[in-house]
Amino acid sequence: MIHGLSHKFRMAPGAGRDFSPVLWSQYFESMEDVVVENETGKDISFFPDCHSHYENLSVSAIISRIQCRIVALDLRGHGETKVRNPEDLSAETMSKDVGNVVEALYGDLPPPIMLIGHSMGGAIAVHTAVANLVPSLLGLCMIDVVEGTAMDALNSMQNFLRSRPKTFKSLENAIEWSVKSGQIRNLESARVSMVGQVKQCEGAASPECPKAIVEGIIEEEEEEEEDDEGGGSVNKRKKEDDTETKKEHLYTWRIELAKTEKYWDGWFRGLSNLFLSCPTPKLLLLAGVDRLDKDLTIGQMQGKFQMQVLPQCGHAVHEDAPDKVAEAVATFLIRHRFTEPIGGFQW
Template sequence: MEKELMKKKSGLPPMPIFMPGQASKRNIVRRKDYSPVYWDKYFDTKLDVSTDVGDTFRVYERGHDGPVLFLLHGGGFSALSWALLSTHVTALVKCRCVAVDLRGHGDSVTSDDSNLSAEKMSSDVGKIISSLYKDNPPPIILVGHSMGGAIAVHAAFRNLVPSLIGLAVIDVVEGTAMEALSSMQTFLRGRPKLFDTMETAIEWAVRSGQIQNVESARVSMVGQLKSVSTNETGSMELEHQHFSITDSIEEEPSDYEVPEASSASLTENFKTPVNSNQDHKYTWRIDLSKTEKFWTGWFEGLSQKFLSCSAPKMLILAGPDRLDRDLTIGQMQGKFQMNLLPQCGHAVHEDVPDKVADVLASFMLRHKVAEPIGNFERTMPGC
């Protein structure tokens, strides 16, 4: 009774009651697998790229031929958020995916990880590409999500990518983004600051709606968190929300089992970074609340910068309500391609990676910069 009252107080639905003779349902509904997975299930190579100023950026690559999709993640995310998309799009057309941990994120290390200004990060993009390809860069399409979308626009607007042949921005619009900034700190304060294990962090990400695709969350969350010792977490637990397995939002009975096939595939196909040391917990790799002074600079004037870029452009949105006035006019004038992918959250490329891959592949075929694989045919823009 006490457990049910606690659930009612938290706004969560009560657990279903199973009558005698219904135990066989355990064989039908099984608990989801929230165990983390490693990068090499999705990417071919991982490397650290040093720029001419001594900064080092973690880069993941997939594919060997065709144009490069240079992938920039959103604030707080990492290059691993592009894992599933990379596998899908490289199966549709001949292209390469290069995903980067931006400054202050993931496993990149710079002389000033706290400087997340649009100017600094867009300059990083140009320097990384220069370090990777020297004086002979391949055709590049900048693809960015949220903050990364803004940085992609800034890099294109400043002509920092000489071989740029396309620009794709995912779910970021100046008007909507600027309006959302006032509530961003409230959102960040509402997130758990500590997780007992990586599994509980992945479970939270899925059930809170931050990432709606379980498979993507299992690889993406690894890049968003870092391990901290219990000695370091003492004050954090007193001041902030601490998420443990007992706080999980139950969707199946707790005694449901993970399918045996999933456990076997974890062992056979890829490494699994599991925290076996109970003296450690997990917290966010970057404290986004401390980056507030840069937020306005990311998004202010973004629509006009986007529209003024000469390369073919595409905007992928989760809903039409995100389109502001300047972009509405630009879209009506045919200045860019727009695709709506409803029924997903803000992390569009993680929630529906197959659909975003289809859109990107069609964009490349439309502009005749890539060759299809197999019988893939481009789809018409949807808006």
């Protein structure tokens, strides 16, 4: 059910590292199609697997330390999940999705569950917890999402999204861009998670990849770089790449974040107080202490949650430092006696 992962991909010209995609099965035992019902009937088909760009390398790192089961859910609009209205990404709708999937998986007696989410996913985890949509919730973890920082960033978000490439000529090209741009600093993480963030364009002039874009792209090379023979120019190579690109199926972003702007405020406004109001034990993992806003600073001083800063990481903390995130999560769960260590893990 995972399309496009078993193909062979060639290395990008001049690349010295392996940017080929990595199979989800290296980190997860299985992938399940979970159909849930809402007011309109059976309209949602969710896939708990590794396509959601949350825990990938962190998965194997966590289960090597503690006794647990990890389910990574494709939210609507992400990965292989199919819904009638994929553009409804409101906090209320996605929170209900999480609760519905938990109920579909485990029935009326779900096991103890800790919700972990990164960025927007962290906000949805908080909204899910506050709405009591997971009755067996025992813990909550937000990764690098703070209301104050997020709200400030919204003003420049559209400019950031416009600066990203609209298309990639291959999965390898997308993975290479994610690493070189700093979106994901860990190459191994990028090889896993970028597969779920992009999708193959349906046609050479599809709505996602209009003809003007197809004929105008793609690979950004450093201007000072010369070709392997030393005599050709970057422009010449780019023309050759563009010609070859026209013959290939392009890849574009799986979800058009620019179109979700109307939901951004609902995801993040009031998030800090919502997080602090959750009665369960809470963990906040940040890339830098400067991300703390006033409410969380006061809450942290009052001991209302556990916080750990993981320096030298980008926004994708769990991707850049999967072992450190796994250690923090495992230690948190053991400290609260939610699970037991395995494999000699010293917390």
